[in-house]
Amino acid sequence: MKEAVHIGVHPQAEPDLEELVGRVALGDEDAFARVYDAVVSQVLGVARAVLRDQAQSEEVAQEVLVEVWRTAPRYRPDRGTAVNWILTLAHRRAVDRVRSVDAAAVRDHKAALLDRMPEYDQVAEHVEARLEREHVRRCLRTLTDIQHQAVTLAYYRGLTYREVAEALALPLGTVKTRLRDGLIRMRDCLGVTA
DSSP states (O other): OOOOOOOOOOOOOOOOOOHHHHHHHHOOOOHHHHHHHHHHHHHHHHHHHHHOOOOHHHHHHHHHHHHHHGGGGGGGGGGGGHHHHHHHHHHHHHHHHHHHHHHHHHHHHHHHHHHHOHHHHHHHHHHHHHHHHHHHHHHHSOOOHHHHHHHHIIIIIIHHHHHHHHHTTOOHHHHHHHHHHHHHHHHHHTTOOO
16 A cells, blocks of 8 residues: 655644743743643543543643643753643642542541530530539438428529518528528538538
8 A cells, every 4th residue: 555645745743842831931822822732632631530520620631731821931841841741730730639629528527527526525514514413413302391492492493582481481581591501401412611
């Protein structure tokens, strides 16, 4: 089979990316458009291989190409080809995206766990309050009936001395004495120092 020869037609030469990136570094928009066209599919391929998500891969590809525009002056041909530089940027950006997404997922998971778990102080306070209530109940059981009723009405229902006296049908002085005696007994039972 003979190869067809076209006279006067020169095959289109691939763009010299190193030269184009050098022109991009000088702000040449046409050179950037040619770099973009030459590498966009490869950049997208690298991003997709790392991210496995089309939408995120497209975002990363756009970010990388914007980075190429901004950082073209930093490209050094003596360190590698322009395409390798651009694909390295793409790989790094895609890996950074994976790490960022993973870190966000870990933070969200930890935050969800913290929302469900009460803080240690809340647990300790709850236990302490429960123990104190039980201790108070035990001490209330040591009071006489009138002391218990007077303390309960005055301190748990918020009645005044006069209202307690009316509720128990006792003279006000008797109620005051029973309350005082009951509170002294409670203080001693609870171990509170005066």
